[in-house]
Amino acid sequence: MDGVSSVASILQITDLCARLGLGLYKLASNLKHLPADFRRKVRSVSELQQAVDSIGADLRQPSPCPIRDRLTDDALLQLLHLLNESHKEAVSLEHILDDALPQPDDNSFIRHRRTLRTMAKREDIQSRLDRLQELRSQLSICYGSITETAQITAQSGSLIHSLQGQVAAIASGANLSTQDRESISGLSTRFETLGSDLGARIGTAESSLGDGMGELRGDIIGRIGTVQTHINGVTHLIQSSTQNLGNQLQNGLDQMCSSFENYAAKQDVVELSEAANQKLADTIVARLTSTPSLLADSLAVTSHFQGPGICTCRRIGKQKFKRKFGPLTLYRRALGVHSPGCVYYGQESKTQLETRFSLLLTRLVSRSVEIQFGIRHGAGGFSISEGCGVISIVDGRNGPGFSRFMDAKMALAHIFHGSQLDSSSKPIREQITTEQVELALGTLLAKLWYMQEIVADIVNSIIQDLINGGVRTNATETQIEAHFTSYMMAWAKSAEHTAFSGCLRRLLSIEIVGRNHEEVKRLIKNEADVNDVEAAPYSPLCFTLGGPGWPIGMDILLSAGADPSSAIHCAIYYEDDVAVSMLLERGSSLFTPQKKSKSSFWDIPPRYNSSVLSYALWINRERGNFNHRILPLVVEALVRSRQGLMQLARKHISIPTLKRLGWKDPEDNSKLLDSAAKAVVSELQTQNIRIPDFMQPGPDATVYHNPWMTADVAEALFRAGFEEIDILDCHGVSPMLLNCHQHEAGRWNLPREIIPWLLTHGAKHVVFSSFLNISIVQKLAGNFSNISMDRDKREYTVQQTEQILTMLLGSFPLIDHRDSCTCFCGVKGCTPIQTMFRSYPWLLRLWNRCVHSKRLDYSNHREACRFELFSRLGMRHTCAFFTSQESCDFNEKNHFVHYLAHESIIPSQEEIIEIQDEDRSLKFQLDAFMDLYMELENQFIGDFELFWEAWWEMMQHVIPMEVWTANNRVDSEKLQASVLPIHDDELEGKLGEVRQGVMSSIHINLEVVATLEKLLKSMIEAILATAGSSDPVV
Structure with a gap:
């Protein structure tokens, strides 16, 4: 940006900071005299005032100013937008308060009316205060980014000057050949150019910014004094008005109360x-x-x-x-x-x-x-x-x-x-x-x-x-x-009296009669049923929970034959870890459906009411501050349950039969039985072997098939011996796909931490078996189209999804999954990567972010490159388009399950032939560019990132496309530039231009790297020589 526009924008921001600071100071003073719920908001307004004052002070610093001198167009626009929004909200709130606060010439009635108007506008005032707090956060993030950029720019300038001096020293003091001297001379010239540009830009901004600052400071000081005088007068009126209003309210209440006593x-x-x-x-x-x-x-x-x-x-x-x-x-x-x-x-x-x-x-x-x-x-x-x-x-x-x-x-x-x-x-x-x-x-x-x-x-x-x-x-x-x-x-x-007495007696036993254990024992001995649930929707065990708890009474009832499974969900609900431990030790079932009334206190989702672990995880998600001792107890009980089932199976079933049932290594005690547990139980039941309720497995394929699973619990299960983390259930869904579908369906706002955990532990089922073209990559990518434009939330979501996408791209050869599509955008069918780019073409930018990953499969980049060139050449897709819908049903055991139903929409054969005939010449150009890409990629030795950047730099010159709009939105679409298509007689020239440009760019980068390595080596040798070291330099 030129110097004049930069100085004008900076002066505009500085003036806006001054005006906004004065307005916020007045707001903070006014809010101190409003009711208590408003006074809590004074701190947020003061924080915004401090942030604005800090920005204005930085911009008014004398030369040199590292922040002011390196503002870009985008930074100025964003900073101006946030300051204008803050100023608008502050002015609106100031008008509301000016109309509501008592004035010196108001009589008693008008003062009361103004106060009641303030109460009526309470929600409007609260919403505007919350908006000011939100703007303060966004302003801090924006200015922090500008500060960080300025520091990086300053460090870059210092580094350029340093390298320029070091290159000159090398050229003057070394015995170099003519070719080496020319190369070093070229580097020195580039460094001088960069340094001159930075110096000129800094000097221009410094010389232009000083105008008008003295006058602005004087104006600000005068306005602050005027506002302070006005605020002091208003403060006194508010205090006296508030006291009078309080006295009148009390008198009114006394009159009304006394009227009831007449x-x-x-x-x-x-x-x-x-x-x-x-x-x-x-x-x-x-x-x-x-x-x-x-x-x-x-x-x-x-x-x-x-x-x-x-x-x-x-x-x-x-x-x-x-x-x-x-x-x-x-x-x-x-x-x-x-x-x-x-x-x-x-x-x-x-x-x-x-x-x-x-x-x-x-x-x-x-x-x-x-x-x-x-x-x-x-x-x-x-x-x-x-x-x-x-x-x-x-x-x-x-x-x-x-x-x-x-x-x-x-x-x-x-x-x-x-x-x-x-x-x-x-x-x-x-x-x-x-x-x-x-x-x-x-x-x-x-x-x-x-x-x-x-x-x-x-x-x-x-x-x-x-x-x-x-x-x-x-x-x-x-x-x-x-x-x-x-x-x-x-x-x-x-006779009704007898029935009434019996009903009272059952209710009396359920309520444990004051927690007097002697009286409970007497009731149990006489006629009370410890499992009676007819008189109330809770079992007697449930009434030993809540409040301080009553372990003694629970032990008495359990010893008398009470069913521990009837209270385990209630104990988890009340977060009573002592009761949970006691019930699990007494053999509570981990997968028995809970018997609950129509309006139970511990209502849970229908599908997951059979699993104690699922219920505990669900409560943990709903509350956030769940008792941290309960989940380890449930995991430990699950491990004991599965170990007992393994011992029972080895005792009654032969090793070959166990292997046939799906148990891979029945003799290995370190790996717990999981996916084959239901088959083993069925085999035991055919032999009339009684299986305790505590050992019964759940309806899910594995313990990891749980939409509420967390990374901590999964890690505990994995260390205990549950190692089958990538098993497909009867609907072809793995734990990875289950959590991915929960995220894609909107049940989770952000990609959950369980997805990276599954990836790092070797989960490989990333493609739905019933629909090979939709993978987990597309599911995660789909979230980007719904990202909020709130800046900090959007960046956090992008960061989380980028991390998972990087792991996916580096972990799996997704290119192996191809369909039968004949579109020119792919070779021998479309991969999930191409399907993803077809739905979300803006993801190439994210792809470029992930290129530095050392585990990346670079064959996927060929597919991405072909797709991007396909789009830039203006070719049309003939691929199928897909839709998916969630369906629900009950299986043979009456367990609620869900699955995904997919449908593909394929263009007609006539339409495909017509489109491909029109794009036949463009396909020839696409194949020529891809052949060149493969040739250069095979010749290149070194960091792949250098080649990738050099390739797209030349592509932007040959087949330009303006990527990303000015607002820098992550989900912005690409805009086609107005350029002429490439003619067949120009193709060879374009290919030669690309080949020469890519090789030249790579050569320059390698020269810079080699020169810097030599410089670093010489510096190390000089340091060692100064220290008197005789060790050779490696």
């Missing part, structure tokens, strides 16, 4: 409570006296709704998972069990049983209240306090509590400013935030749901009657309770 409102609430109590009592009695099946169903539903226990004495009111519905985020309080350290832990039967019966029946009452108020299951959540009081938390828009909550917001708005806050037509419920009514909500709901506390007290007394055999302990109760109790006494003597 006599008229209190009388209304009392009357409503009495009527509701009577109605609730009748409803609960009707449900308790209904059929046993309905009662059992209610118990099962309420047990599931409350979830596995968390100790109420330690964590009352908390639960691990929160639920969010619109503006409400609530935590369900769950009924738990007592743990060691609690005052209730270990108490004997009567007090403990009374407490447990009370809590269980209160659950049933909660469900009845839920039905009475018409709340759908899952919309209204109930929790139970230690004193058996029932309170309700409404967390759904469809429940009656939500509408009452919105009524509270409306009432609060009327107390403040009437029905409307401003002249807009929006209702007040959309302008008042949830935080402003949190205090009022507690008071309101306490009044509206007060009748539940009365019902809970009534049920508590009835429970005492039930425990005492139906004898009333005190008869001086209210009329409602007496009416309710009379129904209960009549029902307690009926």
Whole structure:
């Protein structure tokens, strides 16, 4: 770029940096006086301000400036774009805040209205702050790249001057022939030219940049002082306005709360409570006296709704998972069990049983209240306090509590400013935030749901009657309770009472009765079923998990015959490594399908619910911070399981039979049985040999056929002895293809680390057996067309995929896979490499990046070269085009499987003949250029990269094509330059020009390398001679 345009662009950037810095300083000051969630964003704005100031300071440095002097057109355009975007976002945010912040002449009403407008625009402000943070990251990356380029350029200039001096010294002090002196003289001339160009460019930029800098600095300092004075005045107004608004909000809340305490409102609430109590009592009695099946169903539903226990004495009111519905985020309080350290832990039967019966029946009452108020299951959540009081938390828009909550917001708005806050037509419920009514909500709901506390007290007394055999302990109760109790006494003597007691007894045993191990042993000894899952969707073992866990209770149940497989998924879900270890040691199956209810807490994908390893890997992927001790336990159990199966097979099956079944080396203990495991199990079953559940293999071909597999787990399995990493399953899919398909189908954003791991360990099945033209290279390459234009994300994706593509190209002779295509772009059929370039022709640039790999199969470059010349000559393809579609089905064992269905679209024979007849002369030119390429490649000895670069440098002169558009996108298409085609009488001249140019370029490069080697050798000899060394130089 010329000096004038460079200086103009740099001055434009410097001025934009100054203006943007001032704007960001003002924004940071304003944000400090907004609510807390905005104040957290001040740091991001300050960081952007610092980055902009740093760039401006670098560009305003006195000469010489290594950054300013080496800016290119692309760097200036990108830097200007990012600074303009930052300036635009900062100005927009400044306008929003100027309109929202109180002004000195505002009255109280206008100040409140401005504050509420700020709350209404909260999301807009947050999004603009996030955009400023994103621009700050992109600006840092862009300027870092410019800095790195400047440093490299400076080092190159220094190196050129150094080499120029050293070449001159050699020419003057050595006894050289005339030819050598001419070669050295030519090198010296080239060095002088390069050095002169760099010096001229630096001098021009330095002399032009100084104009106007003094005036700009003075303007910046003056604007900073003016803005600072204005900000100080606004700061004082914001502080006083915020204090006044807080006082008015508190006064409004006090008025609303006191309005509920006046006599008229209190009388209304009392009357409503009495009527509701009577109605609730009748409803609960009707449900308790209904059929046993309905009662059992209610118990099962309420047990599931409350979830596995968390100790109420330690964590009352908390639960691990929160639920969010619109503006409400609530935590369900769950009924738990007592743990060691609690005052209730270990108490004997009567007090403990009374407490447990009370809590269980209160659950049933909660469900009845839920039905009475018409709340759908899952919309209204109930929790139970230690004193058996029932309170309700409404967390759904469809429940009656939500509408009452919105009524509270409306009432609060009327107390403040009437029905409307401003002249807009929006209702007040959309302008008042949830935080402003949190205090009022507690008071309101306490009044509206007060009748539940009365019902809970009534049920508590009835429970005492039930425990005492139906004898009333005190008869001086209210009329409602007496009416309710009379129904209960009549029902307690009926046959339904026996069914109800049995249902309670099963539920009692499942909940482990307060984790009192003596009481659990007594229940098991009497009649409790340790594997009972009828009363709740969880097995008794599951209720020893969660919270602090209860290994003692788990051991008791396992010793009594509980099935460890019923709780292994639950233990992994709760990340309880102690429980996982205990269940696996007790023989839990690793591949038994989990028995789960319709809405289990540990729901998993249908296809993978049979494998404990798959479930653990899936949980690890979903959470990211999974317990690191669980996966090694599962791998160790899998190794033990397979070793036990191997011993059982050697005991009952002969060695020749095992080999016939697919076990390659049955006598080698270091290699574990994997792909042949199912065949060995089938053979054992034909001999009526019992195989423990712990040894049963899974439905997949190998342990590596898992879409959630990670490189760490794969490495652990490989070291343990699972070495079959490249086996094809019944659908012709290998672990490599499975993970590749997961990536290509969009289930993974980036190529996963398991793919490089499989490649480094010798995976070779890279082509789908049902479709030879589609290989893993094309699958990975397909991701490029969907790469985001976000700069840092795009570079990271390209880097990851380039690494895998380099490994693929260096590991496999993909040229062996050819189809029957007769297109001129290939020889004797198309390879996957050509198919890839046909779909994504821009990948030649990536191919050139990978050429330095020492393991590369250079025969693939011939195919790439032919394809590129085919495109540059303007020839047309007659290849087939392909489509693929994923299909799903169930196999004979009812396991969910997927496979790929492919379809090829082939042009008609008439169309192929017509196209090839038109391109016949061009094919002659293509073959001539390829013959020359083969000739020069065979003659060349040395670094292949030098030959590759020299060839394409000459091709750009002979058959030019403008590659890559100005925006430097990775997925940009090539643009054909407007040049005349090569005529047949010009072909020989073009071939000679290419031959001479390639050989000359290679010769010059080799001369430079040889000269530098001689120079390095002479320097080493001089150093050794100075040090007095007599050792010969190697």
